[in-house]
Amino acid sequence: MSTPLRRTAVLTAFLACLAAGACALFWQVARPVPARADLFEFTLKDERELGEKFNALVRSKLPLVDDAEIQAYVTDMVNRVAKSMPPQPFPLTIGVIQNNALNAFAAPAGYVFVFTGLILNLNHESEVAAVIAHELAHVSQRHLASRYEKMTTLTIGQLVGMVAGIALGAAAGAPEAGSALILGSQAAAAQTYLSYSREDEREADQVGMNYLVAAGYPPQGMVGAFETIRRMRWLKGQGTIPAYLSTHPDVTERLGYLKDRINQMPKAIRDRKENDGKFLRAQTIIRARYDDPPKAIGYYRGLGAKMTCLDRLGLAVALGRTHDIAAARTAFGEAMACGGEDPLWLREIGRFEIKSRRYDLAEDYLRRSVDKNPNDLTALFEYARLLAQTGHFAQALPYMNRVRMNFPDNAEIQTAYGQMLGQSGDLFRAHLHLAYAAVYENNERQAEFQIKKTKDLAKSEEQKQELAKLEELFKKRTELLKRRIF
Template identity: 45%
Template sequence: MPVRRETIKIFRMERGMGGPGAHPVQRMVCGCFGRANGYYGGMRSPFAIFPALLAAVLLVLVPAATARADLDLFGGKMTLRDENKMGHDFDQIIRAQQNMVGDTYVTDYVATVVARVVTGKRPMPFHVKSAVIANPLINAFAIPGGYIYIFTGLIQSVDTESQLAGVIAHELAHVSQRHVVSRIEKQKKISLLSTAGMLAGLLLGVAGGSGNAGQAGQALVLGSQGAATAAMLHYSQEDEREADHVGLNSLVKAGYNPEGMPGTFEIMLKNKWYDNSSSMPSYLSTHPGTEERITYLNDRIARMPKAFLERKDDNAKLRRVQVLIRARMSPANTALAYWDDKKTSEYTPMDYVGRGITLERLKRMDEAQAAFEKALSLAKDDPLVVREAGIFYFKTGQADRAVGLLQKAAIMDPDDAMALFYLSRLQAEAKQFAEAAKNMRKVNELVPEDWEVHHHLGMILGESGDAFGGNLHLAYASVYSMRLGKAREYLQRARDLAQTQEQKDRIKELEETIKARAEIGK
């Protein structure tokens, strides 16, 4: 059966963000892989995301109110299975709603730090899953089920890996000690609808800080459960002390310098005093008594063996990640001022890369190209330098130069999703559909739930004549951007084209995926 005309139109490859039919939600790949004018796509205001976040939490929790009258039906207790289900459902929606970073160089680094912290927390009741949110607030939060989210603002603000690990250790302690769940359980005489309001308010406050979103969270709690629950919006002093105690233990057991934990809190306080705007470190608004906790932590650390305090971090990869975040997420003029103020004698190859990315954002292309060429002259075999130069030449339409660099980057780092993504798009433009599909499938394996990767893979397969595969992946693109109506349209087209048993099995898998997403939103 021929591909329908509207599908063919969507299959048309275009340079830039997603082509026709691309969904307006700006997610992890949308900026890293597609849009040329920013690392994370069209970055929304930090507070523009919170109505969607509120809706996401309510979509996860409110449906339970219709199925269960109140928490007494749990016997007053939430099981680990309940926590996993709650966390999984929330994670699915937040990934569809938020600017999630999809650059595997960044996310793999964060996952490595998280995994190292977890080694100091065994046994951990959950399999911990990390994600990075493209947001300039100094923030991080974890939710039941072992899901932890790190904001790029936090990564950019720390001086050492131990400081980043300190926040991660503290947040995972809130999960392992079941602080949020314990508060839900204490409300066992309250309906789950009210509990949904409480948790939505809590997470809105975590993400929103002291500004409009934090106030909205407070109002939500007051409206749903009254003043008695307002105290549950923030972690209690007892919760914080336990999270500090347990987190510090895991930080030390993981081999980090314990001074990292109070060090991060001190950075947050410094930012608080110098920034009275609504974008102050929101972490402080939901984690009370920071100054007292710093004193407590320093007292504990003072009694530790001296060898613990002499531990040194290898911050090399952190610095490289920070270059990417500063260059692509900070306001372009602010980022350029950073590199203008730095002596060129102190530049690393990655500094030239960061400067080049920033100049490209400012449309100063000749200067940007000079910066990338300088970086290549200093580090022609650095996979990240080569990748970023290749992406620059892709965006500026210099395909011949781009393809060689991206091929080299992909050979040096076969798991670099961004290098493979841009290489695949160049190959598709050159009508090399077999190679393009192979590489985009690899990207899909690395970031399996990204809508734009599925979108481009669908376009490539459609261009190559694989109408079934094209419609299948366009359906997945719609699922992961939460456009379930459109997903069902592509599902039907793929179903009509399915002939082999393998294809029919893939249709069943897609049907189950759509059903699961629909269940979350009921």
């Protein structure tokens, strides 16, 4: 099998896995064992190229959470678990996908994605970490890598059938539709290439437990995660759970041997306590800011007297997303009464006051939030926009540029930065960043328009070099679109 066709087969398998919503943390080609790279005839350069394409795919088709607190929390947790893995050739780049599925996956070259459903539906940080540890174990133990040699049996017709199923499912906004088509036309191939064996699952359980314990988490997190996901399997059907809990060995059996292993661990490890402070903050942000508002409001009001200060903040944020401004204002008053000067509370009430058009109050809250937590780029984004709105461009532009540099492929941030630059009189960079925004939105017509404007304004050598980088990115993404990789 030629290298290009082999590369296409591996790419297609990953996309099929993604469309089915059943990706365990996916493979990374050149892991510490040299035979892995030899198996696929891929170099690190090949892996980097594929990783960039996968990353572009995910960010193009799936909604990502750009809240700085959520991003930092998930990044820290994944890196904490990954410390026990063998050395990796690429640094981990972690994203959070807004999706209720209990899932996580990784593309080549260290791109890792975690679904918000893991955080929202599990009970402790240790349980989320356990799922990530299990998936990382599949990577480190080369379980998927051992199957890719069989990719040589795929025909062009099978590849087209899989890709067509993915394209249809993605276009309809229903990955399960793509999965159904794939399984309908290529059932044998999908089972052959995307399934784990009994031995794979046992090993991932055991090695994943090693990673979890080495990261300092209570080992009971893995049992708790499996029990919760098994319960959701019966409540919602298998489509909402990761593949590793719908395959053999039986989940009850797996829970049994994991509990036996925990019982044999030293008492100091068995007695580790949960530390869920950051986890509960992340859960609150996800539920209040990204879940359906009536659902989130119902959840918080259903807590009654059990509501914590964090729950009161969640209720206020959820109400703030509705048209009931009066109820939201009352809820924020109660939340602030017990939340005090916590920068998260200040950030969220600041955002609410922007919506309420009380800009002086909003500016005060956001400034205090940024002062207390300079690393909260979400607060900094809102503060920079507000400063620009009131004409303070000299202050706003450095803040927004800092946010942009941390989220370079975020179209909303690129648009805000471009608009600020335009309002401040820097027309070349204004059109440059509005062009980047259009490229990341896959808006080809708008990108071409903004690139033309940028080209007309490019006079210096430095500006021409910046234009060349933009045009190269636009060319690459346009080619990907035409090949229907997206």
